[in-house]
Amino acid sequence: MRPVTHCGILELLARTVISNQVGGNMSSKAAASIVGMMAIALYSGLGMAAADPYQLNLPEPQTIIARQIYDQHTMLLWICLAIFIGVFGVMFYSVLKHRKSVGYKAANFHHSTTVEIIWTIIPFFILVGMAFPATKTIIAMKDTSSPDITIKTTGYQWKWGYDYLTGEGEGISFLSNLATPRAQIENASPKEENYLLEVDNPVVVPVGKKVRIIITANDVLHAWWVPALGVKQDAIPGYIRDAWFTIDKPGTYRGQCAELCGKDHGFMPIVVEAVEPEKYTQWVAEQKSKSAAAVVDVSKEFTMDELKAEGEKVYAANCVACHQANGKGIPGTFAALDGSKVATGPKAGHIDIVMNGKTGTAMAAFKHLSDVQIAAVVTYERNAWGNAAGDVVQPSEINEFRK
Amino acid sequence: MSQGSHYYVPAPSTWPITGSVALLFMGFGAAFSVNKMPLGYGLLAFGFAVLIYMLFGWFGTVARESESGKFNQQVDKSFRWGMSWFIFSEVMFFAAFFGALYYMRIYSVPELGDLEHKSLWPDFTGDWPTAGPGITEKFMPMGPWGLPAINTVLLLTSGVTVTWAHWALKLNKRGQLKLGLFLTFALGFLFVGLQAYEYGHAYSDLNLKMSSGAYGATFFMLTGFHGFHVTLGSIMLFVIYCRVLKGHFTPENHFGFEGVAWYWHFVDVVWLGLFIFVYWLI
Amino acid sequence: MAAVHDHDVAHAHDHHPSGMMRWMMTTNHKDIGTMYLWFSFIMFLTGGVMALTIRAELFQPGLQIVNPEFFNQLTTMHGLIMIFGAIMPAFVGFANWQIPMMIGAPDMAFARMNNWSFWLLPPAALLLLSSFFVPGGAPAGGWTIYPPLSVQMGMGMDMAIFAIHIMGASSIMGSINIITTILNMRAPGMTLMKMPMFVWTWLITAYLLVLVMPVLAGAVTMLLTDRNFGTNFFNAAGGGDPVMFQHIFWFFGHPEVYIMILPAFGIVSEVIPTFARKPLFGYSSMVYATASIAILSCIVWAHHMFTAGMPVTGQLFFMYATMLIAVPTGVKVFNWTATMWRGSMTFETPMLFAIGFIFLFTLGGFSGVICAVVPIDIQVQDTYYVIAHFHYVLVSGALFGIFSGAYYWLPKWTGHMYDETLGKVHFWLTMIFFNLTFFVQHFLGLAGMPRRIPDYALQFADFNMISSIGAFGFGLSQLLFLYVVLKCIRGGAKAPAKTWEGGKTLEWTLPSPAPYHSFETPPVVR
Ligand code: HEA
Ligand code: HEA
Ligand code: CUA
Numbered sequence A: 001m002r003p004v005t006h007c008g009i010l011e012l013l014a015r016t017v018i019s020n021q022v023g024g025n026m027s028s029k030a031a032a033s034i035v036g037m038m039a040i041a042l043y044s045g046l047g048m049a050a051a052d053p054y055q056l057n058l059p060e061p062q063t064i065i066a067r068q069i070y071d072q073h074t075m076l077l078w079i080c081l082a083i084f085i086g087v088f089g090v091m092f093y094s095v096l097k098h099r100k101s102v103g104y105k106a107a108n109f110h111h112s113t114t115v116e117i118i119w120t121i122i123p124f125f126i127l128v129g130m131a132f133p134a135t136k137t138i139i140a141m142k143d144t145s146s147p148d149i150t151i152k153t154t155g156y157q158w159k160w161g162y163d164y165l166t167g168e169g170e171g172i173s174f175l176s177n178l179a180t181p182r183a184q185i186e187n188a189s190p191k192e193e194n195y196l197l198e199v200d201n202p203v204v205v206p207v208g209k210k211v212r213i214i215i216t217a218n219d220v221l222h223a224w225w226v227p228a229l230g231v232k233q234d235a236i237p238g239y240i241r242d243a244w245f246t247i248d249k250p251g252t253y254r255g256q257c258a259e260l261c262g263k264d265h266g267f268m269p270i271v272v273e274a275v276e277p278e279k280y281t282q283w284v285a286e287q288k289s290k291s292a293a294a295v296v297d298v299s300k301e302f303t304m305d306e307l308k309a310e311g312e313k314v315y316a317a318n319c320v321a322c323h324q325a326n327g328k329g330i331p332g333t334f335a336a337l338d339g340s341k342v343a344t345g346p347k348a349g350h351i352d353i354v355m356n357g358k359t360g361t362a363m364a365a366f367k368h369l370s371d372v373q374i375a376a377v378v379t380y381e382r383n384a385w386g387n388a389a390g391d392v393v394q395p396s397e398i399n400e401f402r403k
Numbered sequence B: 001m002s003q004g005s006h007y008y009v010p011a012p013s014t015w016p017i018t019g020s021v022a023l024l025f026m027g028f029g030a031a032f033s034v035n036k037m038p039l040g041y042g043l044l045a046f047g048f049a050v051l052i053y054m055l056f057g058w059f060g061t062v063a064r065e066s067e068s069g070k071f072n073q074q075v076d077k078s079f080r081w082g083m084s085w086f087i088f089s090e091v092m093f094f095a096a097f098f099g100a101l102y103y104m105r106i107y108s109v110p111e112l113g114d115l116e117h118k119s120l121w122p123d124f125t126g127d128w129p130t131a132g133p134g135i136t137e138k139f140m141p142m143g144p145w146g147l148p149a150i151n152t153v154l155l156l157t158s159g160v161t162v163t164w165a166h167w168a169l170k171l172n173k174r175g176q177l178k179l180g181l182f183l184t185f186a187l188g189f190l191f192v193g194l195q196a197y198e199y200g201h202a203y204s205d206l207n208l209k210m211s212s213g214a215y216g217a218t219f220f221m222l223t224g225f226h227g228f229h230v231t232l233g234s235i236m237l238f239v240i241y242c243r244v245l246k247g248h249f250t251p252e253n254h255f256g257f258e259g260v261a262w263y264w265h266f267v268d269v270v271w272l273g274l275f276i277f278v279y280w281l282i
Numbered sequence C: 001m002a003a004v005h006d007h008d009v010a011h012a013h014d015h016h017p018s019g020m021m022r023w024m025m026t027t028n029h030k031d032i033g034t035m036y037l038w039f040s041f042i043m044f045l046t047g048g049v050m051a052l053t054i055r056a057e058l059f060q061p062g063l064q065i066v067n068p069e070f071f072n073q074l075t076t077m078h079g080l081i082m083i084f085g086a087i088m089p090a091f092v093g094f095a096n097w098q099i100p101m102m103i104g105a106p107d108m109a110f111a112r113m114n115n116w117s118f119w120l121l122p123p124a125a126l127l128l129l130s131s132f133f134v135p136g137g138a139p140a141g142g143w144t145i146y147p148p149l150s151v152q153m154g155m156g157m158d159m160a161i162f163a164i165h166i167m168g169a170s171s172i173m174g175s176i177n178i179i180t181t182i183l184n185m186r187a188p189g190m191t192l193m194k195m196p197m198f199v200w201t202w203l204i205t206a207y208l209l210v211l212v213m214p215v216l217a218g219a220v221t222m223l224l225t226d227r228n229f230g231t232n233f234f235n236a237a238g239g240g241d242p243v244m245f246q247h248i249f250w251f252f253g254h255p256e257v258y259i260m261i262l263p264a265f266g267i268v269s270e271v272i273p274t275f276a277r278k279p280l281f282g283y284s285s286m287v288y289a290t291a292s293i294a295i296l297s298c299i300v301w302a303h304h305m306f307t308a309g310m311p312v313t314g315q316l317f318f319m320y321a322t323m324l325i326a327v328p329t330g331v332k333v334f335n336w337t338a339t340m341w342r343g344s345m346t347f348e349t350p351m352l353f354a355i356g357f358i359f360l361f362t363l364g365g366f367s368g369v370i371c372a373v374v375p376i377d378i379q380v381q382d383t384y385y386v387i388a389h390f391h392y393v394l395v396s397g398a399l400f401g402i403f404s405g406a407y408y409w410l411p412k413w414t415g416h417m418y419d420e421t422l423g424k425v426h427f428w429l430t431m432i433f434f435n436l437t438f439f440v441q442h443f444l445g446l447a448g449m450p451r452r453i454p455d456y457a458l459q460f461a462d463f464n465m466i467s468s469i470g471a472f473g474f475g476l477s478q479l480l481f482l483y484v485v486l487k488c489i490r491g492g493a494k495a496p497a498k499t500w501e502g503g504k505t506l507e508w509t510l511p512s513p514a515p516y517h518s519f520e521t522p523p524v525v526r
């Protein structure tokens, strides 16, 4: 845990100089001394640990694509630096020498076709040089064929859902929520190391296997982004997009939603845990046995208390971001459920809005929840806070409703 | 015609600021009324009334300036540039909607029906016309050979009559000018009337609505904005007609007429695009 | 040939309107230019205060000052206000003041419509800003208002949509006016290829505006009907596509960014030759480069959508096209350098801002090219790297251009010299704080900080703190600019007609301050 209040400018300066000498190679040292304070040069060739507060460059790449991106970025930086020094070398020479105050008399030339053609053509070829490796990477990036494992991820406001579709682990399915406690966000307790970058259920994948990730969304646009894997892809409601990665080393790789998706856009991180294949097999087995235990017969009758208890959990995981723990919502933006006509009126209307959402509002469809979960959360809402509908919704009713 | 070689710079005027007040009210009025807030329609109607008042006042002033010979050749040329670029901007506005139609037909609808998307929309085939994979309500598309074909004939004829009126104006045959203009805006209003009838037919018989997915949205927005432009054009033609009755315009100097005629031809061409891409090729 | 002003008519009933009425009714290009400039400055402060609130929230990790909903509203409104309220109107203000003077015209071609173009802006701004006070608050979907998020918003979104309609109408009328003025009102002898660069850049900008503003109007209209009238343009269930909005929006949006930079290129192309006392190098290639940039800008829009998922061919096409823009832009940078080469330079404030412009804009251009390379954009899209890129081209590009032009022409507008010392102080403070604010954002973006977030991981804390400190310094420095301008309006050394030794364009033949009616008798240009 790092104190976050200290002013780090001095430390920053010291650190960049030191790390440049320690971490930088010869060429970056040389360049740095040419351009002095030009920090552009500093951030080439310094791969640093993910949580370094003075990280100047892309995070250390963990996949082949991310590695290529990293190298191309470095190459482009050097090219730009060279052009920059060329152009501004000339300009600042001129600024220093060709000034009136040193008595310099203006020349009167005003064009030269040859020179102009030269400086049109040279940049063109430089650009071709930049585009060539990029083209190869793009084609590789888009090749999502023959994966070992396919995982579907769905963006929700504001969490990610994962379904393992094919390959080892098929059938596993869970939601992944921000795990950082509210108190830390509201500055009521000290922030921990992975502040805002922790989730309750990380995506677990084996190293060395090609993982294809299918990306979609339930409500608005989101984007699934893990920098170290070189993957960023928008999640588009109603459409499917995909990407792939093969991770080299075991480790925990963190990312965030990268497309504005409303209020809690800043609070829907992604955590990918890459493990050795054996450990992965073990993890799959655990998940399977957990979900087997959780399967319940939809025709089972539950008591009000059971449903309310389960419903409170479902509510906390899915609904609380908008409707708030006290059921009061956020006036003008998110409807209050406490005292709402829908939540105290006929059951059918209540079930309908939860299952199908309401188009044109932030209320998305929650069909993807299980029958038990929906029954529980509806029952909870009808009997929590000031609501006292007094009725119970059974999973069987939801099952019926689905048909 | 013109009063020598001066470029006319108008005196300070209250019309623009009146127009701004109108749009201020209309902006708030529209935002309130689409959100079903109190006052919405009132503000909108008030703003609209002010706008109409401003348009009459402003164009009336310009007409008077023109008739009193304040505009020289150079001013006339400015008007020509101005009108051309205005029409160009209108073309781009329609281009956005045609682009949307094209995009849905070529990209999004087929994509939603492809193999990859079976997991989200299992039964969708991606054929046009469609209301999309998630809207189950059925509708019938609008066929081209009934009313739309008649409307095409009407608009094309009106293109001819307006050109006839123009020739008459140039040859100073005022009788033919009046008749040609009258026929033009009469055809225009008839077109609008038939279009309204067609909408009624769509809603009541075909179950085709704004909310009928991709087809409904593009159908109503394209034909709707076009119909709106025809209405505007017809009103403009009517105003020109009134000015002709008052004896305005000379064979040499009649940009007001020409500008409206250009606009009318533009509306005509857009219709042809609509007829082909919205009605015919489905 | 001379201009007749409709005085006889005006004399008849109300004499010269005075006070507030003068400004509301004016048909004079200079009055209107002045109003545009003040409007834009007020909007700049408004958008700036929002930026400072954003920076204050981002000073430290954790939520301190605003809640996330309001933060998103601030981000969105900051972007909209700065683009549509500050930068664009400022350039139209320059166009109004300078174009008639620079081409030897009596006024703008459509003087009365000119007034309307301006007076549409305050109602639009009012509509946009009052969205903060309606239920649900201001739009919070980013200035790009992507659906479906923007379909979810409350009525503030509808207000923004109508505001955009009105601003669009204003822009279109303004551009038609400018095109017509330039094409039809030039003094005898001023052929197109003798026009000052500033006039050229505005001609091309105005074309772009007429081309793309209606498309934006179409996009927001579809959004409006999706929100309120049940259409499904951007809803997959109805066969629509959220990504379609992005295509239409960026068909407008990308040319829009050049709309905000081309006039700045024009200003810099006036300032550099003046203070280098040497003609602009490669005038005709500058004209062609500007035109090429404008044409290319219409076929690169999808570089904002590299992560939206496109076929490989699409990505390659838009990557290549985007990178190509570096070529004509490079021509401009090299030509400016060549203009300075072997000149006899002095460094008054306009020149300082012009050099600052070239220096920092080029940096922003480089980060643009880096964004244009698809694999790299995959990493930096929607991060602070992009924020850094576009503040380098917008603030140290467009805004520096505006400052440069303002100092350059202030003596002509007011008849007084501005305070040179304070001007230079303003420049250096602006320069230093600007870099402090935005340079570190490159690092943040590369290291993985997404944009449009109110709170961030601890690893980003220090750079954010630096950036926030810089932002406040930058903001305060702008108050100095306000002071310099006010001081210059109220008095100061009398400015000669030809304020700058190297000034060659027509406005320097007019007395300072320029007379109310610039060229009643057009000058003859040889
Ligand atoms: C004034 C505004 C302006 C200007 C001029 C530019 C100029 C450029 N922009 Fe920028 N851009 C924006 C404003 C602007 N941009 C904004 C506002 C956004 C974000 C919008 C949002 O999402 O909110 C954005 C985003 C943006 C993106 C999307 C990033 C993302 O969201 O992922 C991309 C990607 O290609 C891009 C590229 C470019 C390029 C290639 C140029 C080129 O024109 C730059 C050309 C200039 C040079 C290259 C320097 C000079 C040239 C030389 C010295 C010659 C030699 C050089 C070489 C051979 C390299 N811009
Ligand atoms: C067009 C020009 C433009 C300009 C000039 C600026 C200027 C500034 N911008 Fe802006 N910015 C954008 C265009 C612009 N921006 C756009 C398009 C976006 C994207 C929005 C989106 O994501 O949708 C953006 C986003 C953006 C972000 C990212 C927000 C996010 O993603 O969450 C940040 C964060 O630092 C930022 C900061 C700043 C700062 C510090 C300035 C400074 O230059 C501002 C300087 C400050 C002042 C001028 C204030 C002066 C006033 C005072 C000192 C107080 C006076 C007091 C009273 C009047 C009472 N901007
Ligand atoms: Cu989900 Cu941003």
Ligand SMILES: [Cu+2]
Binding pocket: C253, C254, C257, C301, C303, C304
């Ligand atoms: Cu762009």
